Amino acid sequence: MISSAVYTVxxxxxxxxxxxxxVLAVNLRQLLRAALALMGMLSLSAGLYVLLHAxxxxxxxxxxxxxxxxxxxxxxxxxxxxxxxxxxxxRPLAQVLGALLSMFFLFVAALALRDTRFPVQVQTGPPxxxxxxxxxxxxxxxxxxxxxxxxxxxxxxxxAIIGGTVIARxxxxxxxxxxxxxxxxxxxxxxxxxxxxxxxxxxxxx
Amino acid sequence: xxxxxxxxSPGLPEWLTLCVVxxxxxxYGLLTRRNAIAMLMAVxxxxxxxxxxxxxxDRFSTNQQADxxxxxxxxxxxxxxxxxxxxxIVVALYRMRGTVDINQMNSMRG
Amino acid sequence: MDGDSGWMMQHAWLIPALPLVSFAVVGLLxxxxxxxxxxxxxxxxxxxxxxxxYVLAWEYFTLYPAGGEHPILVPWSFEWLRYQPGLAxxxxxxxxPISLLLMIVVTTVSALVHIYSNAYMHGDYGFGRYFTFLNLxxxxxxxxxxxxxxIQMYVCWELVGVSSFLLIxxxxxxxxxxxxxxxxxxxxxxxxxxxxVGVLLLSFYGxxxxxxxxxEVGAVANGLAGTQPVDFQYLNDPVFLAKFAALDTTFLxxxxxxxxxxxxxxxxxxxxxxFPLHIWLPDxxxxxxxxxxxxxxxxxxxxxxxLVARLFPAFAFSGTAALLVAYVGAFTxxxxxVIGTTQDDIKxxxxxxTLSQLGYMMLALGVSTAEHTLGxxxxxxxxxxHAFFKALLFMGAGAVIHAVHTNxxxxxxxxxxxxxxxxxxxxxxxxxxSGIWPFAGFFSKDEILAAALGSGHYVIFGVAVLVAGLTAxxxxxxxxxxxxxxxxxxxxxxxxxxxxxxxMPMALLAVLSAVTGFFPMAExxxxxxxxxxxxxxxxxxxxxxLFALIGIAMAASLYIGDxxxxxxxxxxxxxxxxxxxxxxxxDEVYLFITHRIIFHRIARPIAWFDKxxxxxxxxxxxxxxxxGGRALSLLQTGQVQTYGLxxxxxxxxxxxxxxSALV
Numbered sequence: 011m012i013s014s015a016v017y018t019v020x021x022x023x024x025x026x027x028x029x030x031x032x033v034l035a036v037n038l039r040q041l042l043r044a045a046l047a048l049m050g051m052l053s054l055s056a057g058l059y060v061l062l063h064a065x066x067x068x069x070x071x072x073x074x075x076x077x078x079x080x081x082x083x084x085x086x087x088x089x090x091x092x093x094x095x096x097x098x099x100x101r102p103l104a105q106v107l108g109a110l111l112s113m114f115f116l117f118v119a120a121l122a123l124r125d126t127r128f129p130v131q132v133q134t135g136p137p138x139x140x141x142x143x144x145x146x147x148x149x150x151x152x153x154x155x156x157x158x159x160x161x162x163x164x165x166x167x168x169x170a171i172i173g174g175t176v177i178a179r180x181x182x183x184x185x186x187x188x189x190x191x192x193x194x195x196x197x198x199x200x201x202x203x204x205x206x207x208x209x210x211x212x213x214x215x216x
Numbered sequence: 217x218x219x220x221x222x223x224x225s226p227g228l229p230e231w232l233t234l235c236v237v238x239x240x241x242x243x244y245g246l247l248t249r250r251n252a253i254a255m256l257m258a259v260x261x262x263x264x265x266x267x268x269x270x271x272x273x274d275r276f277s278t279n280q281q282a283d284x285x286x287x288x289x290x291x292x293x294x295x296x297x298x299x300x301x302x303x304x305i306v307v308a309l310y311r312m313r314g315t316v317d318i319n320q321m322n323s324m325r326g
Numbered sequence: 327m328d329g330d331s332g333w334m335m336q337h338a339w340l341i342p343a344l345p346l347v348s349f350a351v352v353g354l355l356x357x358x359x360x361x362x363x364x365x366x367x368x369x370x371x372x373x374x375x376x377x378x379x380y381v382l383a384w385e386y387f388t389l390y391p392a393g394g395e396h397p398i399l400v401p402w403s404f405e406w407l408r409y410q411p412g413l414a415x416x417x418x419x420x421x422x423p424i425s426l427l428l429m430i431v432v433t434t435v436s437a438l439v440h441i442y443s444n445a446y447m448h449g450d451y452g453f454g455r456y457f458t459f460l461n462l463x464x465x466x467x468x469x470x471x472x473x474x475x476x477i478q479m480y481v482c483w484e485l486v487g488v489s490s491f492l493l494i495x496x497x498x499x500x501x502x503x504x505x506x507x508x509x510x511x512x513x514x515x516x517x518x519x520x521x522x523v524g525v526l527l528l529s530f531y532g533x534x535x536x537x538x539x540x541x542e543v544g545a546v547a548n549g550l551a552g553t554q555p556v557d558f559q560y561l562n563d564p565v566f567l568a569k570f571a572a573l574d575t576t577f578l579x580x581x582x583x584x585x586x587x588x589x590x591x592x593x594x595x596x597x598x599x600x601f602p603l604h605i606w607l608p609d610x611x612x613x614x615x616x617x618x619x620x621x622x623x624x625x626x627x628x629x630x631x632x633l634v635a636r637l638f639p640a641f642a643f644s645g646t647a648a649l650l651v652a653y654v655g656a657f658t659x660x661x662x663x664v665i666g667t668t669q670d671d672i673k674x675x676x677x678x679x680t681l682s683q684l685g686y687m688m689l690a691l692g693v694s695t696a697e698h699t700l701g702x703x704x705x706x707x708x709x710x711x712h713a714f715f716k717a718l719l720f721m722g723a724g725a726v727i728h729a730v731h732t733n734x735x736x737x738x739x740x741x742x743x744x745x746x747x748x749x750x751x752x753x754x755x756x757x758x759x760s761g762i763w764p765f766a767g768f769f770s771k772d773e774i775l776a777a778a779l780g781s782g783h784y785v786i787f788g789v790a791v792l793v794a795g796l797t798a799x800x801x802x803x804x805x806x807x808x809x810x811x812x813x814x815x816x817x818x819x820x821x822x823x824x825x826x827x828x829x830m831p832m833a834l835l836a837v838l839s840a841v842t843g844f845f846p847m848a849e850x851x852x853x854x855x856x857x858x859x860x861x862x863x864x865x866x867x868x869x870x871x872l873f874a875l876i877g878i879a880m881a882a883s884l885y886i887g888d889x890x891x892x893x894x895x896x897x898x899x900x901x902x903x904x905x906x907x908x909x910x911x912x913d914e915v916y917l918f919i920t921h922r923i924i925f926h927r928i929a930r931p932i933a934w935f936d937k938x939x940x941x942x943x944x945x946x947x948x949x950x951x952x953x954g955g956r957a958l959s960l961l962q963t964g965q966v967q968t969y970g971l972x973x974x975x976x977x978x979x980x981x982x983x984x985x986s987a988l989v
Contacts, residue, residue, distance in 0.1 A: 014222035021226045025234050032238055032261050036245025041254060048257050055264055058234075062275045067285050067292075071267075074292050079260060079299045086253050086303040090310040100248040101319075107971055108247035115978045116240040122985050123232055128276075143282040144289070156286050163293050170297035174304035180311070247970050322964030 020061055028054045039099065041087050049080045066141045231272040238265035252309065252316040256302045260295060267291040332385035334378060335401045338419040341382065341429060342468035344375040349461035357454025365447075368457035369440040372464055376433035383426045392849035398422040398559055400474045403552075407477070413533045414554050415477035423851045424635055424706055428471040431713045432625050434838075436464045438831035439620040442721055445827035446616050446728060456496060456614065463489035467625050471632065475556040476525050479633065483521065483597070486626050487514050493621060494613040506609035513606040517596020524589030529556045531582060535569045536560070562639040571643065580646070587640055587647035590633065591654075598630025598684045601658040605913055607681060611673040615724030618673060623680045623720050624713040631687045631709055635702065638853065642696045652692025656786045659685025661910070663796035667803065668896075668907040671733045672723045675804050676716070679759065682793060683712050689790065690774040693781040699853040701777035707847040708774055711766035714842060715758040718835035722752035725824040725832065726808060730817035735807045737815030744821045747829045749809050751836040756805045758839040760798035760874050768871075769843035775866045795873030802881035810886055 031051035038044040052075040059068035100108075151157045238261060245258025267288040274284020310316050334340075348371030357364040390396050403418020440460060447456050466485035473479035488511075495507030532555040540553075543565055553560050560566055571583040580588075594600075599607035610622045621627070634641060634651055641648045662681035669675045687705045694701030725748045730738050742749040758765035761772070771794060778787040813819050823829065884892040896903045905911065961972075 012218065012222075014225045015218040018221045018225045021230070028234075029237055029241065032241040035261060036241055036249065036254075036258050041251060044254060044257060048260060051261065052264060055268060058268060059271060062271050064271050064275070064285050064288070067271060067288055070289060070292055074296050075260070075264070078296055082299055082303050083253060083257060083260075086306055089307055090253070090316055100250055104250075104967065105248050108244050111247060111971060111974055111978070112240040112244035115243060115974060116236060118978045118981045118985065119236040119240070120233065122981060123229060123236065125985065125989050128228055140282060140285070144285055147282055147286050148289075154281070154283075156290075159290065163290060166297050167293065170300045174300040176304075177301070178304035178307045243974060247967055247974065318966060321966065 017061065020057075024054055024057050024061065028058065042084070045080060045083050045087060048083070049076055052076055052080065064140065066144060228272070228276045231276070232269070235265045235269040235272065238262075238268070250317050250319055252306045252318050253303075255318060256299060256306070259302075260299065263291055263295040263298075267295075332381075332388075334381040335385050335399070335421070337378075337402075338382055338421060338472070339402050341375050341378045341419070341433070342465055342472060344371045344378070345461045345465035345468065347371070349458060349465055352454070352461060353458035357458055361453045364454040364457045365440075365444045368461050369437070369444060371461065372433060372437045372440050375464070375468070376430075376437045379426070379429040379433045382421065383430060386421055386423075386426060387850070392846070396423050396850070396852075400559075403474055412536065412555070413529070415556055416475055416554055417478050418474040419472040420474035420558065421472070424632070425471050427706055427710055427851060428628075428632055429468065431710060432464065432467050432471060435624040435713055435717045435835075436460075436467075436620055438835060439616045439717065439721075442619075442724070442828050442831045443614075443616040445825045446724055447614065452496060456493075459489055459492045459496070460617070460620070463493065463621060463626070467629070470629055473558075475554060475558060476528060476561065477556050479558075479636070480521065480525050483593070483629065483633075484518065486621075486629060487511065487518065487597070490514075490610070490621050490626055493617040494610045496613055496617065500612070502609075503612040506606075506612040510606040510610050513603055514596045517603050518593050520589040521593020521596075524586045524593065527582060527586040527589065528561060531570055531573065531586075532556060532561060532566070535566055538569060539563070539566050558636055562637065564639065564643070567640055567643040581644070583640065584644045584646045587637070587644045588650060590637060591641075591647060591651055594630030594633045595654060596630070597633075598627050598688065599658075599681050600630070600654050600685065600688060601661050602912065604658060604662065604681050605916060608674050608677045608909070611671070611677050615673065615720055615727060618677070619717045619720030619724065622677065623716040627680060627684055628687070628709050628713065631684060631691065631705060634688065634691050635706060638691065638694075638702055639696065641691070642694065645695075648692050648695070650692070652689050652783065652786060655685045655688025655690075655692055656789045657685070658682070659689060659793045660789050660796075661685075663793045663800065664906055665909050666800040667796060668903065670735055672726065672735050672738075672804055672808065673720070673733055675735075675800060676719050676723060679719075679797065679801065680716055682797060683708070683716065683759070686771070686774055686790065686793070687712070689786055690777050693778050693783045693786060695781065696853075698777075698781050700773065700780060700848075702853055703848050703851050704770065704773035704777045706851045707845075708767075708770035710845075710847065711758065711770045711839070711842050714835050715755040715765075715767060715839040718751060718755040718832060718839055719759065721828070721832045721835065722748050722755065725828055726752075726821075728824060728828070729821035730815060732815055732817055734815075735804050738808045738813070738818050739811045739815075740809070740813040740818060741821055742809040745809075745823050747833065748824055751829070751832045752805065752809065754836040755839050756801045758843075759801055760878065761794055761870055762798075762874060763871070764840070764843060766839050766841070766843035770847075771870065772863070772866055773847075775870055776863050779863075779866060791869050791873055794870045795877040798874040798877030799881050800877075802878045803885050806881060806885040807889070811888070 028051055031047045031054065034047035035044050035051055038047060053072060055075075056068040056071040059065070059071060147154075148156050148160045242258045242260075242262030242265060245261065246255055249255045249258060270284040270287040270291065272284075274282060274288075277284070306316055309321075313320070348368055352364045352368050356367060386399070399421040400416075400418050401421060403416045405414050406417040408414040440457070443456065443460065447453055450456065463486060466482050466489055470479055470482035470486060473482060491507050491511040494510050495504050497503045536555040539560070543563070567583065571581050573582055575582055577585045592603075596603045607622060607627065611618055613622070641651060659682045662678045662685060666675050666678035666682060669678060687708050690701040690705035690708065692701070694705075725745065726738060726741060727733060729741075729745060732738070754765065758767040761767045775787060775790055775794075778790050813821075824832075884895065908914075961968075
C-alpha cells in the first residue's frame with residue numbers, strides 16, 4: 011500500500027522532472043546550460059530505471075551517459091567555442107513547424123497507445139538476480155541469447171573509436187587528395203592550397 | 217490520500233506515455249535546433265526514451281528473462297558510439313567550415 | 327544435281343563468291359596497308375572468277391549442246407529467308423544461257439577494267455578503296471545475274487545501286503561528283519520503289535496461286551518440289567501466268583499481271599536509264615572512267631535489260647507490258663541519240679550513246695512475243711557485243727582523258743599520231759557501234775532490226791534505222807574531232823600513248839568487238855525452238871548500212887577540218903540546237919517538279935508541321951519535365967532538418983493511416 015503510493019509519487023515526480031529537463035535541454039539558448047539540463051534529465055532517467063527495478067541499468071546509465079556522453083558533449087561544445095556557437099537561435103518558423111510536427115507525432119502515438127491492447131498489463135516482481143540474468147543472456151550462444159550482437163557491438167565500439175579518431179584528426183593525410191564531396195570549398199587540396207591551410211578558420215587555434 | 221495514490225499507481229499506459237512524450241521532445245529538438253551539437257543532444261533524449269521503453273516492457277512482461285534490459289544496454293552502447301562519431305564529425309566540420317550551424321550545411325541543395 | 331554434271335557446275339557459287347571474299351579481304355585487310363597489293367589481289371580474284379565462268383559455260387554447253395534444249399538449272403541453292411511455310415526465298419545460282427552470257431560479259435569486262443584500272447588509277451589517293459568498291463560491284467552484279475528468284479535479284483539489284491553510288495561519288499571532295507552520285511542513287515531508288523511494289527505483288531499472288539499451280543502441273547512428280555513462289559522458273563511458268571492474268575482483281579482496269587510487270591519495268595527502266603528516268607546516267611560520268619566503262623556502259627545498266635529478259639515470258643504473256651517496253655525503248659533510243667549529237671564532253675556523248683543502245687535492247691525485247699522470239703535473242707546478242715565495244719569506247723576515252731587531262735572534245739584533236747593504239751581500238755569500236763560490216767555491232771543491230779521488222783512494228787523499225795544513222799553520226803563526230811585535225815588544247819600537244827596495262831585490255835576488247843559478231847548467238851540463246859541465224863536480210867541491211875554511211879559522211883563533212891560548217895549549221899538551227907544541247911531541258915523539268923512543286927508545296931508544309939507540331943510536342947514534354955524538375959528541386963533545400971520534417975511527418979502520417987486501418 012505504502013510502497014505503491016511511494017511508487018506513484020516517485021513516478022509522477024520523476025516524470026515531471028525528466029520532462030521539464032528534456033524541454034529545457036532542447037530549448038535553452040546557452041548550449042552549456044542545455045547540456046547541463048540533459049545531464050539532469052539523464053540522471054533522473056536513471057532514477058526511473060531504479061523505479062523499474064533495473065538497478066544495473068541505472069548504474070550503466072549514470073556511468074555511460076553522464077560519465078561519458080555528456081562529458082563528451084561538453085568537451086565538444088568547448089572545442090568549438092566561439093561566442094556565436096555557444097548559443098543556439100532557432101528560427102521561429104522552424105520552431106513552429108517542429109512543434110506542430112512533434113505534437114502531431116505525439117497525438118498519433120497517443121492514439122495508437124490508447125487503442126492498442128498489450129498482452130501483459132500486470133507488473134511482475136523483480137527477478138531474483140538481475141545482473142546475473144543479464145550476464146547470462148549476453149553470453150548465451152543459444153537461440154534466445156545475445157552473444158553475437160554483443161560481440162558485434164564491441165566491434166561497433168571499436169569502429170566508433172577508430173572512426174572518431176580519424177575524423178577528428180587535425181591534419182588531412184599529406185599527398186592524398188582530400189575532397190569534401192562537392193563542397194564549395196572542398197576542392198582537391200593542391201600544393202598552393204596546403205600552404206594556405208593556416209588561414210582556414212578554426213585551424214591552428216590553441 | 218495514500219490509498220488514492222496507491223490506487224492510481226502507474227501502469228503500462230502511463231509509462232509508455234512518458235516515453236512517447238520524451239521521444240516527441242527529442243524530436244522537436246532535433247527539428248528545431250540549428251547547432252549540430254544541440255541536435256545530437258536531442259538525439260540522446262530520443263535514444264533515452266527508447267531505452268526506457270525497452271525497460272518498461274521488460275518489467276511489464278510475464279517473461280522473467282531480462283531481454284528488455286539487454287536491449288536497453290545495447291541502446292546505451294550504441295548511443296555512446298553514435299555520440300563519439302557524431303562529435304568527431306562536428307569537430308571536423310567546425311575545423312573545416314568554421315561553423316556548426318546546420319543551416320549552412322546545404323551543399324546538397326537542388 | 328545429277329552426278330554427271332561437272333565440278334564447276336557444283337561449285338558455281340564460286341563465281342560470285344570470289345569477288346565477295348576479295349572485297350572483304352581487300353577492303354578490310356589489304357587496302358589500308360598495301361595499296362598496290364589491293365589492285366593486284368582484286369584483279370586476280372576477278373580473273374579467277376572469269377575463268378570459273380568460262381569453265382561453267384563450257385560444262386553447260388557440253389551437257390546441252392548448241393541448238394538443242396537449254397534448260398534452266400539451279401545447281402546450288404539454300405533456303406535463306408523463310409517467311410512462312412510454303413514461302414521462302416532461296417539464295418542460289420541459276421545457270422541458263424542468258425545468265426551464262428551475262429556472267430561471261432561481267433567477268434570479262436570486269437577483269438579487263440580491273441587490269442586497266444591498275445594503270446589508270448595509279449597514284450590515286452583512293453586506290454585501295456577504288457578496288458574494294460569495284461570488287462563489291464562485281465560481286466553484286468554476279469549475284470544479280472545468277473539470282474534464281476526475284477528476292478535475290480532485288481537484293482543484288484540494290485547492292486549494285488549502292489556500288490554505283492559509291493563509285494560515282496568516288497571523288498567525294500568534288501561537289502559535282504557528290505551531286506551526281508546522289509542523283510543516281512535517288513533516281514534509281516525511286517525507280518526501285520516500283521520494282522519493289524512489283525516484287526511484292528508478284529510474290530503475294532504467286533504465293534496464293536502456288537498451291538493450285540503445284541496441283542495442276544504436278545510439281546512433286548515433275549521434280550519441281552523445291553520450287554518457291556518467288557522463283558523465276560515459277561513466275562515464268564505459263565500455267566501460273568494464265569492463272570495470274572485471269573484473276574478477277576484489277577487495278578484501274580489493268581490486269582494485275584500487266585500492272586506488276588509495268589512496275590518491274592519501272593525498276594528496270596531506272597537501272598537501265600530509260601526515258602524519263604535517264605537523267606542520272608549522263609551525270610554518272612563524274613566517276614572514274616573505268617567505272618563508267620564497267621558499270622555505266624557494259625554491265626550494271628544492262629541489268630534492267632537482263633531483268634526484262636529474265637521475266638520475258640511474263641512480259642510476253644502480258645503483251646501490254648511488252649509493248650510499253652518496246653515504245654519506251656524506242657523513244658529513249660531516238661531521244662538519246664539526238665542529244666548525243668550535240669554534247670561536247672566525250673564521256674557524255676558515250677553516255678547518251680549507251681542510253682540509246684540500251685533503248686535498242688529494250689525495244690528488241692519489247693517487240694518479241696512468245697511466238698516471235700527473235701528479239702529476245704537479238705537483245706541478248708546486242709547486250710553481248712555492246713558490252714565489249716562500249717567498254718572499249720570508254721577505255722579509249724579514258725586513255726585520251728588520261729593523256730589530255732580534259733573531257734572536252736574541242737580541246738583534243740590530232741591524237742591519232744600520238745596515240746596510235748588508242749586510235750585504232752577506238753576506231754574499231756566506233757565502227758562496231760555504227761554497225762559497219764564485219765564488226766560486231768553490225769550483226770547484233772541487224773538482228774534487232776530484223777526482229778522489229780519481222781514483228782510488224784514498222785514505226786519502231788523506222789526509228790531504229792534512223793537511230794542507226796544518228797549513232798554513226800555522233801560516234802564519228804567525236805572520232806573525227808578527237809583524233810583527226812590539229813591538236814587544239816594544251817593537253818593535246820603533250821599527249822602520249824597509254825601504258826601497256828591500259829592498251830592491252832583495249833586491244834583485247836578491240837579484237838572481241840571485231841569478231842563477236844560472228845558468234846552464232848541464236849544457237850545458244852533462244853526461247854523454245856532455236857531459230858536459225860537468219861543470215862543477211864537485205865531488207866534490213868541495206869537501209870541500216872545506208873543510214874550509217876550517211877551518218878558517217880555527214881560527220882566527215884561537218885567535222886573534218888576546222889568544223890566551221892558544224893558551227894554554221896548549229897547557228898542555223900538556233901534554238902532547236904540549243905534545246906537539244908540542253909538535253910531537252912529534262913533536268914530542268916525535274917528540278918521544277920522537285921523544287922517548285924514537291925519541296926515548296928508538299929515538303930515545306932510537312933516540315934512546318936514536323937517542326938511546330940511534332941517537335942513542338944516533344945519540346946513541350948521536355949519543357950514540362952524540366953520545369954517540373956526545377957519546381958521539385960526547390961524541395962531539395964539541402965537542409966537536413968527540412969528532410970527531417972518531411973520524414974517525420976511522413977512517418978506520423980503512415981502511423982495514422984495504420985492506426986485508422988487497424989481500429
